[in-house]
Amino acid sequence: MRLIVFLSDFGFSAYVGVVKGVILTLCPGAAVVDLTHAVTPFAVREGAWHLLTGYAYFPEGSIFLAVVDPGVGGERQPLAVRTRRYYLVGPDNGLLYPVLEQDGLVEAVALPRPPGVVSTFEARDVFAPAVAALARGEALISLGTPTTVRVPLRFHRRGREGEVVVIDAFGNLITNLPPCPEARRYHLGSASINLTLPFYPTYAHAPAGELFVTTGSSGTLEIALSQGRAANALPLAPGTKIKLTAIDRLL
Known part of the structure; x- marks a missing residue:
């Protein structure tokens, strides 16, 4: 069973526990580790930096659930992706992009939104079930429709x-x-x-x-x-x- 690593801007809220509850209901015995939930609310670039500088310290094959999502319920894609060594699940808003670029994107799918889900809490209703499925060993391609990652995010650096x-x-x-x-x-x-x-x-x-x-x-x-x-x-x-x-x- 793959390790799940959770990053968000949820802070000290019940949202963190609810998302973990969904994962454990769908994949009993899953191991869930918190990277951080102290990302400044809505700060996608900050979350991307924490993800980029933290992911390689976890075992190969780990699944990263990353949710800093000011556009929740909007037009941005819900993504599940595979890199050379890891899996990542989260919004297509740049949050995952630096890791995909550094570790090498292999495969990406757009996750479906099941009928009747609450559009304001896709971490619970869309991302958590996908993470649980990956932790159970299901193939990434079975979770959604093949897609490309649409939103890049790069940190500015030019010389010094x-x-x-x-x-x-x-x-x-x-x-x-x-x-x-x-x-x-x-x-x-x-x-x-x-x-x-x-x-x-x-x-x-x-x-x-x-x-x-x-x-x-x-x-x-x-x-x-x-x-x-x-x-x-x-x-x-x-x-x-x-x-x-x-x-x-x-x-």
Whole structure:
């Protein structure tokens, strides 16, 4: 039986439990793990980043149920897809796209909406049954009609210009920019900010109250405030384009 990994913007709501209840009713004994339900409501790009940076830590063959779906019940396709190593179920709104691009899309089907389902809760009525069927070992093609993925989502990166992708629970500004080897300081530039920030290898190296740059757990640069919230000090919302350029390096 395949592991199920659940990501959503449902927060601390009963919706999470109800979706799991449907899965377990249709596939008793299924193992369901939460990746996160703390995605900012409606923030598809944020959810896509968490999915992209988290999926490879799970066993091959795992099924990802990903629901950040501001267009629920609308024209967007309900999808079930297979990549080289995983399965993903969720809306065709870009949420799944970075993983499909990175791991390699093999097969995709559009899931049917059964008669009488509630259009405002397709995670329960459309996606959960599909996930349960995959966990039982049913073939992807049996779940719907072959389709193509219609909505792309790519994170902006051009040279040393990227974007703030997520503000984490500690107020760190996570970017999609890789570190520059041996950099000691970075120039941070955006439409509203022009700063020079030191680089520290860990949070513990930074003096209390200092803004700095470090390499986060996803292997990309993040801007942090030692023992504080960088998001409160810098007006850089997710999606903001920034540049982080090394201005001196260790010799």
